[in-house]
Amino acid sequence: xxxxxxxxxxxxxxxxxxxxxxxxxxxxxxxxxxxxxxxxxxxxxxxxxxxxxxxxxxxxxxxxxxxxxxxxxxxxxxxxxxxxxxxxxxxxxxxxxxxxxxxxxxxxxxxxxxxxxxxxxxxxxxxxxxxxxxxxxxxxxxxxxxxxxxxxxxxxxxxxxxxxxxxxxxxxxxxxxxxxxxxxxxxxxxxxxxxxxxxxxxxxxxxxxxxxxxxxxxxxxxxxxxxxxxxxxxxxxxxxxxxxxxxxxxxxxxxxxxxxxxxxxxxxxxxxxxxxxxxxxxxxxxxxxxxxxxxxxxxxxxxxxxxxxxxxxxxxxxxxxxx
Amino acid sequence: xxxxxxxxxxxxxxxxxxxxxxxxxxxxxxxxxxxxxxxxxxxxxxxxxxxxxxxxxxxxxxxxxxxxxxxxxxxxxxxxxxxxxxxxxxxxxxxxxxxxxxxxxxxxxxxxxxxxxxxxxxxxxxxxxxxxxxxxxxxxxxxxxxxxxxxxxxxxxxxxxxxxxxxxxxxxxxxxxxxxxxxxxxxxxxxxxxxxxxxxxxxxxxxxxxxxxxxxxxxxxxxxxxxxxxxxxxxxxxxxxxxxxxxxxxxxxxxxx
Numbered sequence: 265x266x267x268x269x270x271x272x273x274x275x276x277x278x279x280x281x282x283x284x285x286x287x288x289x290x291x292x293x294x295x296x297x298x299x300x301x302x303x304x305x306x307x308x309x310x311x312x313x314x315x316x317x318x319x320x321x322x323x324x325x326x327x328x329x330x331x332x333x334x335x336x337x338x339x340x341x342x343x344x345x346x347x348x349x350x351x352x353x354x355x356x357x358x359x360x361x362x363x364x365x366x367x368x369x370x371x372x373x374x375x376x377x378x379x380x381x382x383x384x385x386x387x388x389x390x391x392x393x394x395x396x397x398x399x400x401x402x403x404x405x406x407x408x409x410x411x412x413x414x415x416x417x418x419x420x421x422x423x424x425x426x427x428x429x430x431x432x433x434x435x436x437x438x439x440x441x442x443x444x445x446x447x448x449x450x451x452x453x454x455x456x457x458x459x460x461x462x463x464x465x466x467x468x469x470x471x472x473x474x475x476x477x478x479x480x481x482x483x484x485x486x487x488x489x490x491x492x493x494x495x496x497x498x499x500x501x502x503x504x505x506x507x508x509x510x511x512x513x514x515x516x517x518x519x520x521x522x523x524x525x526x527x528x529x530x531x532x533x534x535x536x537x538x539x540x541x542x543x544x545x546x547x548x549x550x551x552x553x554x555x556x557x558x559x560x561x562x563x564x565x566x567x568x569x570x571x572x573x574x575x576x577x578x579x580x581x582x583x584x585x586x587x
Numbered sequence: 588x589x590x591x592x593x594x595x596x597x598x599x600x601x602x603x604x605x606x607x608x609x610x611x612x613x614x615x616x617x618x619x620x621x622x623x624x625x626x627x628x629x630x631x632x633x634x635x636x637x638x639x640x641x642x643x644x645x646x647x648x649x650x651x652x653x654x655x656x657x658x659x660x661x662x663x664x665x666x667x668x669x670x671x672x673x674x675x676x677x678x679x680x681x682x683x684x685x686x687x688x689x690x691x692x693x694x695x696x697x698x699x700x701x702x703x704x705x706x707x708x709x710x711x712x713x714x715x716x717x718x719x720x721x722x723x724x725x726x727x728x729x730x731x732x733x734x735x736x737x738x739x740x741x742x743x744x745x746x747x748x749x750x751x752x753x754x755x756x757x758x759x760x761x762x763x764x765x766x767x768x769x770x771x772x773x774x775x776x777x778x779x780x781x782x783x784x785x786x787x788x789x790x791x792x793x794x795x796x797x798x799x800x801x802x803x804x805x806x807x808x809x810x811x812x813x814x815x816x817x818x819x820x821x822x823x824x825x826x827x828x829x830x831x832x833x834x835x836x837x838x839x840x841x842x843x844x
């Protein structure tokens with residue numbers, strides 16, 4: 265069963281910024297699905313469309329089997345949303361925030377009390393429940409936001425960059441809660457993130473989004489194993505010109521060679537075996553090697569391969585566009 | 588039923604925030620009290636103008652100040668919406684099954700409540716300095732109700748403008764630009780028959796003037812209930828239109844994000 269289906273979503277904002285350029289995705293019920301990409305890739309726009317907040321210019325989307333435009337009211341009853349910006353009311357206590365959310369979904373009386381108590385307890389806010397939300401730490405506010413999205417036990421939960429701005433400890437805590445929700449409550453969770461390790465850790469399937477379209481999809485393992493071998497990074501003692509590449513290129517099993525100043529990157533079948541021969545042939549060409557490292561393929565490499573630029577680069581590009 | 592329940596939930600949220608800072612009611616009272624006492628003293632001799640029939644000037648002025656405070660207090664209500672939008676609270680509510688109308692009406696209810704509290708304080712102060720209202724509690728109640736109705740109109744407009752523009756500066760600009768002229772182009776501070784004829788003509792279309800006329804008549808010796816009923820009906824119609832505008836504004840907002 266598909267919990268989320270989106271076909272060919274397109275959206276251009278006023279002013280001509282194209283946010284989505286024919287994005288399609290499918291999410292199997294009961295799984296954690298990652299939407300990975302740099303800032304400005306179209307992740308939040310996708311979430312806004314799927315959660316009925318915004319509308320696509322064209323394309324179709326169904327969530328929990330319901331059309332997000334024709335059946336918007338019923339979609340809203342089936343989904344929980346934790347947006348990128350805090351959705352809580354800072355002038356109300358944590359408990360009051362949750363009580364209002366419960367009332368909106370028609371949960372009243374004893375049921376409301378039970379539901380609010382349970383959520384406060386589970387997200388570690390039981391003691392802080394009577395305090396105004398504006399006095400909470402960043403991690404606590406985020407947990408309250410998550411609790412607000414869970415009040416009515418949604419079938420599908422959307423988390424838009426849930427851990428951005430959290431310290432490592434708070435992030436790990438939230439990861440555990442997200443995993444628990446998928447496992448114990450059988451929720452379908454769509455998670456957007458621009459942290460590669462977050463997608464790697466949580467999502468069973470993921471798509472990589474770049475410039476409003478999907479450039480890769482699969483399980484994190486599939487995507488990583490698509491890349492043959494290891495990445496070798498060699499730091500030269502002084503910057504070199506093209507002859508450094510020439511010296512290494514003919515070696516067996518070396519591919520995707522790039523040279524950036526003193527940094528030489530290559531993909532090799534077996535890192536351990538390739539490094540000695542690479543160093544030898546570089547030094548024979550008169551280039552001294554300062555350091556060499558081997559890395560197993562990461563999602564960053566997957567991203568580099570599919571989007572044609574590194575993750576950091578894409579992030580910087582968008583920031584420059586935004587500025 | 589759900590609509591009413593949702594409206595109450597939204598109102599409760601704002602009212603609770605208001606009660607947590609009761610200083611706010613006090614601060615927002617300073618201005619009307621200054622108007623009442625300062626204008627009352629400054630224009631005291633107005634009562635001596637031939638043709639002035641309003642009794643003492645402070646007695647005449649009080650309904651005007653109540654109407655003014657309704658407009659100026661309700662005008663800023665949209666600021667709360669802008670904060671909610673910037674924060675993400677509004678988006679959280681918009682993806683929930685909450686009735687859209689409740690977002691505006693709940694905020695309007697809070698605004699009307701604080702206008703009622705402020706009006707009662709101003710009227711009390713006016714009584715303390717010697718004003719006399721001829722129709723007793725009923726007249727004063729009608730005056731306060733009309734002020735609340737006018738406040739509801741302006742609060743809805745403020746909310747609608749807030750959702751459409753999403754800019755504090757724009758809202759501040761519009762509120763400042765609109766409220767003072769509307770107040771001075773009405774009989775809030777001066778008896779209608781003594782206004783220059785062009786202002787009298789404009790005032791016919793000015794909702795602030797409708798409220799001033801109706802509120803003042805309700806408190807005066809010879810209340811004109813026909814006039815009160817028509818002006819109240821105008822305001823009620825305007826409230827329907829402005830509440831519809833504030834609610835529809837969310838559609839424009841959702842299309843733009």
